[in-house]
Each structure stands twice: as C-alpha cells, then as structure tokens.
Amino acid sequence: MEIPFFPTLFSTVRSLVVRQPFFPTLEDWLVNHPKILGFSWNNGHTPASSQRFLALTVLCYISFTFILSQVSRPSLARPVLKSISALHNLFLVTLSFIMALGCLVSIFSQVPNFRTLVCFPKRTSPSGPLFFWGYIFYLSKIVEFMDTLLIILGNSMKRLSFLHVYHHSMVVIMSYVCVNSAQSSFSMVLVTNCTVHVVMYAYYLMCTLGVRPKWKKMVTDFQLVQFWSSFLIMAMLAFYHFTGSGCSGILSWCFNAAFIVSLLFLFSDFHAKNYSPKVKNA
Numbered sequence: 001m002e003i004p005f006f007p008t009l010f011s012t013v014r015s016l017v018v019r020q021p022f023f024p025t026l027e028d029w030l031v032n033h034p035k036i037l038g039f040s041w042n043n044g045h046t047p048a049s050s051q052r053f054l055a056l057t058v059l060c061y062i063s064f065t066f067i068l069s070q071v072s073r074p075s076l077a078r079p080v081l082k083s084i085s086a087l088h089n090l091f092l093v094t095l096s097f098i099m100a101l102g103c104l105v106s107i108f109s110q111v112p113n114f115r116t117l118v119c120f121p122k123r124t125s126p127s128g129p130l131f132f133w134g135y136i137f138y139l140s141k142i143v144e145f146m147d148t149l150l151i152i153l154g155n156s157m158k159r160l161s162f163l164h165v166y167h168h169s170m171v172v173i174m175s176y177v178c179v180n181s182a183q184s185s186f187s188m189v190l191v192t193n194c195t196v197h198v199v200m201y202a203y204y205l206m207c208t209l210g211v212r213p214k215w216k217k218m219v220t221d222f223q224l225v226q227f228w229s230s231f232l233i234m235a236m237l238a239f240y241h242f243t244g245s246g247c248s249g250i251l252s253w254c255f256n257a258a259f260i261v262s263l264l265f266l267f268s269d270f271h272a273k274n275y276s277p278k279v280k281n282a
C-alpha cells in the first residue's frame with residue numbers, strides 16, 4: 001500500500017534537484033567526503049556516543065543551570081557579552097544552515113524513494129551520510145547549552161523558563177536516541193528543525209546587534225508549524241509500519257512523540273502569553 005501525493009512529489013523534486021549543475025559539487029562536499037560517507041555510529045567508541053556521556057552531560061547542564069541561577073555571578077561587561085552572543089548566534093545560524101543543506105543533499109543522493117525516507121527498513125545501522133548529519137545535529141544540541149549561559153550572564157532570569165531548560169536538556173536526549181536507534185524519519189525532522197533554527201538564531205543575532213525584528217511572532221509560529229508537521233510525519237510512519245514489514249526505531253518515535261506533544265503545549269502557552277491581543281494592549 002502507498003500513501004498518495006507525497007511519493008510523487010518527492011521523486012519529482014528529487015529529479016529536478018539532482019539535474020541542477022550545482023548538485024554534484026554539493027554532493028562531493030556534503031555526502032561523498034570520505035569522513036561523511038564512511039561515518040559509522042559506534043556506541044561507546046564514537047566520541048560522545050556513550051550513555052554515560054549523555055547522562056553526565058544532561059546532569060551537568062541541569063546542575064550548573066540551577067547553581068549559576070542561585071549564586072551571585074561575575075558580571076561581564078555588556079559589550080563583551082554582546083560580542084560572545086553575536087559570535088554564538090552567527091555560528092549556529094551557519095551550522096544549522098549547513099546541517100539542513102547537508103542532510104537534504106544526502107536525502108536526494110542516498111534515499112531511493114519516499115517510503116524509505118519515512119520508514120527505514122528494520123535493522124538499519126546508523127552509518128553513512130544521513131547519520132553523519134544526525135550525529136552533528138546531536139553535538140549541536142550540546143553547543144546550544146550556551147544559550148542558557150548567555151541568559152544567566154545577561155541576568156535575564158525571567159527568560160530562564162521551565163520551557164527553556166526542559167527543551168534544552170530533553171532535545172539532547174531526543175537527538176541521541178534518534179541516531180542510536182537509527183530512527184525512521186529523523187532526517188525529515190532534522191531538516192525542519194535546522195531550517196527553523198536558521199530563522200531563530202538569525203532573530204537572536206539581530207537582537208544582539210540591537211535590532212528588534214518585528215517578526216518575533218513569526219518565529220514562534222514557525223516553531224509551532226514544525227511541531228504540527230511532526231504529527232504528519234508520525235502518521236505516515238505509522239501507516240508504513242503497520243502496512244509493511246515494520247520500520248526501524250519505532251519505539252524511540254514513541255518517546256519523541258511524547259516530547260513533541262509536551263513542546264506543543266509549552267509553546268502554545270508561550271504564544272498565548274506573549275502575543276494574545278490582551279497582552280499586546282496591556
């Protein structure tokens with residue numbers, strides 16, 4: 001059994017993209033590089049891949065966040081903090097763009113059809129370009145801990161919300177689980193999230209440079225669309241899983257589904273508190 005519309009859309013877009021003159025160059029850089037093509041996630045051997053590393057990283061993040069938010073902190077000169085923020089945001093805009101592009105080119109180059117994009121065959125091993133980008137995505141979530149430090153050093157304690165700390169600690173676990181379990185569809189989630197993060201870190205970069213973009217609400221809307229789109233992906237994954245011979249990493253999808261539902265609630269609440277007409281007029 002096949003899902004209507006999406007498989008045709010995928011093969012049409014793919015045949016258009018791979019015919020473009022720039023595609024082979026991108027493929028050489030982002031897919032066929034020996035380090036990317038030969039990547040293999042080896043639990044405990046690949047740097048940062050052990051469960052102990054993951055547990056310690058998340059524990060340290062939560063403990064340091066708690067301790068630093070309670071004690072009196074050294075105050076950094078405003079220009080120094082702004083420069084560090086600007087560099088951090090610029091780095092994440094660039095990295096998010098490269099990850100989205102790298103994963104997209106890997107999809108067009110390596111994934112034979114829409115069904116495989118949504119549903120990796122059972123016992124898929126986490127190796128090759130798609131998982132290389134998944135691994136970089138996981139490491140980038142650790143780099144994003146810096147957001148919390150910037151909030152603390154900037155003394156914007158009311159921005160150190162439950163949503164922020166919960167999101168930053170859980171998303172590292174989520175991305176680890178995705179790669180470790182060779183989770184089906186994760187590449188679609190990666191491309192969506194990195195695209196959203198290009199916009200989000202561009203927003204933060206502009207704030208750091210003293211420009212308050214008028215499109216803050218659009219960033220939050222974009223984040224919400226991303227969470228809703230995960231449900232569409234989940235529905236297609238469930239369809240392929242139950243009508244075929246099963247998909248890789250289906251259990252870890254259940255964990256991620258619960259996480260996405262919780263984010264949807266928290267972000268809807270953020271949206272209501274920040275952009276409802278009542279708040280605007282207050």
Ligand SMILES: CC(C)(COP(=O)(O)OP(=O)(O)OC[C@H]1O[C@@H](n2cnc3c(N)ncnc32)[C@H](O)[C@@H]1OP(=O)(O)O)[C@@H](O)C(=O)NCCC(=O)NCCSC(=O)CC(=O)O
Pocket residue numbers: 085088089146147148150151154156159163164167193196197200203204205207208216217219220221223226270
């Ligand atoms: C529009 C949002 C992206 C951000 O909302 P905020 O309320 O945090 O935005 P804001 O207008 O207060 O942000 C401007 C302030 O952030 C400071 N700032 C600059 N760079 C920053 C960085 N990298 N991390 C955190 N803060 C930063 C600026 O100097 C400025 O400080 P000053 O005001 O002092 O000049 C929203 O949609 C959102 O995500 N809210 C949830 C809060 C959050 O932590 N989001 C990020 C991770 S969630 C995520 O990433 C979801 C996903 O995966 O898509």
